[in-house]
Amino acid sequence: MDVEQTDFPGLLVITPRVFSDERGFFKETYQQERYQSAGVGVSFVQDNASRSTAGILRGLHYQIQNPQAKLVHVVEGEILDVCVDLRKNSPMFGKSYAIRLTGENHKQLFVPAGFAHGFYVISPQVDFVYKCSDYYFPEYERTLLWNDPALEIDWPLTGEPLLSPKDREGLPLDQCEVFES
Numbered sequence: 001m002d003v004e005q006t007d008f009p010g011l012l013v014i015t016p017r018v019f020s021d022e023r024g025f026f027k028e029t030y031q032q033e034r035y036q037s038a039g040v041g042v043s044f045v046q047d048n049a050s051r052s053t054a055g056i057l058r059g060l061h062y063q064i065q066n067p068q069a070k071l072v073h074v075v076e077g078e079i080l081d082v083c084v085d086l087r088k089n090s091p092m093f094g095k096s097y098a099i100r101l102t103g104e105n106h107k108q109l110f111v112p113a114g115f116a117h118g119f120y121v122i123s124p125q126v127d128f129v130y131k132c133s134d135y136y137f138p139e140y141e142r143t144l145l146w147n148d149p150a151l152e153i154d155w156p157l158t159g160e161p162l163l164s165p166k167d168r169e170g171l172p173l174d175q176c177e178v179f180e181s
């Protein structure tokens with residue numbers, strides 16, 4: 001397993017060991033002891049999966065109460081995965097991090113609590129799965145506006161993205177509730 005630190009405290013890129021043979025491949029996508037000693041200092045309580053087609057953009061979401069740390073990866077397809085640091089005391093507050101996650105690169109992103117998270121679909125279809133460190137509380141969910149100029153996110157758009165009504169109504173960073181710690 002390879003673990004890369006980033007400039008964002010706690011945000012990690014993890015690449016599991018992939019065992020390939022003539023049948024295909026095998027990999028462990030999570031192993032509590034190994035991941036916790038690598039810096040994934042949370043336990044997970046909920047697994048999610050979504051399927052999207054090209055041009056869809058989901059996000060940027062977070063829960064202002066019961067914030068969720070997430071361990072995300074792509075099973076099949078390709079996305080640009082983006083998270084924004086909303087921790088006021090972080091040296092990277094308001095900054096965005098982007099990484100291409102694909103079924104081929106096997107990369108995972110550990111997103112600590114305190115980030116808004118989303119992705120844009122590059123491949124014709126993507127299956128996206130992730131572990132969450134807290135449960136879903138829709139009443140606490142907030143949406144950061146995906147194209148807030150203050151975020152300077154370079155989305156690889158091939159046209160107008162397909163957004164949910166909720167995501168179309170996201171708030172710019174300067175109007176969003178953020179995290180004190």
Ligand SMILES: Cc1cn([C@H]2C[C@H](O)[C@@H](COP(=O)(O)OP(=O)(O)O[C@H]3O[C@H](C)C(=O)[C@H](O)[C@H]3O)O2)c(=O)[nH]c1=O
Binds near residue numbers: 050058059061062164
């Ligand atoms: C997130 C979630 C949603 N739902 C229900 C609520 C809606 O009826 C339906 C679709 O929800 P939504 O449009 O919020 O799904 P996404 O746009 O994929 O949301 C996710 O998008 C980005 C990528 C994230 O990082 C978040 O984890 C998550 O907010 O699933 C649930 O029942 N449980 C859940 O945990």
